[in-house]
Amino acid sequence: MQTTLLFADAMLGGLARWLRLLDIDTALAAPTLSDRELVRLANAQSRVVLTRDRHLIRFLRPDRGLLVAAQRTDAQLREVVDAIQLPRPEALFLRCLVCNGRLEAASAEQILERVPASARAFDQPIRHCPDCDRVYWFGSHTRRMTEHLQEVLPQWFA
Known part of the structure; x- marks a missing residue:
């Protein structure tokens, strides 16, 4: 099974924590990281960019990106799980919710x-x-x- 790597923009910090709880490798962009640099890093690491920023998806065109429509974290999580077809994890709480490290x-x-x-x-x-x-x-x-x-x-x- 191929591992899905994600890169959430700074607006999606709550979503990133829930994805990490599910043992999904989810990098989180620092608020100071430019959109261009986020896309460059995500492309270099073969990560799917998660963002609510239409401009980022439309004009910077990451190799793999998902425009998250939902505003609430619960709905965002459902949206990402469905859109990327994330599998149910074997176990929860295997990643650090703060820094994404493997516990x-x-x-x-x-x-x-x-x-x-x-x-x-x-x-x-x-x-x-x-x-x-x-x-x-x-x-x-x-x-x-x-x-x-x-x-x-x-x-x-x-």
Whole structure:
């Protein structure tokens, strides 16, 4: 199966986080990155540009681009999943929601120093982002995010 690589413009930061939750490699353009540079980087990395900017798609013509019509993040996520025909991921929460890095198992030291005792009691993996040093664990926030995802993409959880 071919991996889909995405590059969201700065307006779509919320969408990028949800795509990362789905283990979709999604770069996010810094607000200072010009549209031309975004298209150049996306083309060089064989990424699909996600944008709400008609001008970017029409005049800069990325090799692969999707004009996202929806305004709300939920609808944007459904739109991208449908348009690109993204497959249901095998697992959720495998990428850093902030920097897009691949998460790894956290060391005992990272867990003891940075994870609340209540989270350590769960029989779920605790992960660490080697790129930005964030630590992730399963708790009520991940449960709520998963439940929300089930509402947004019910076909994946039927």
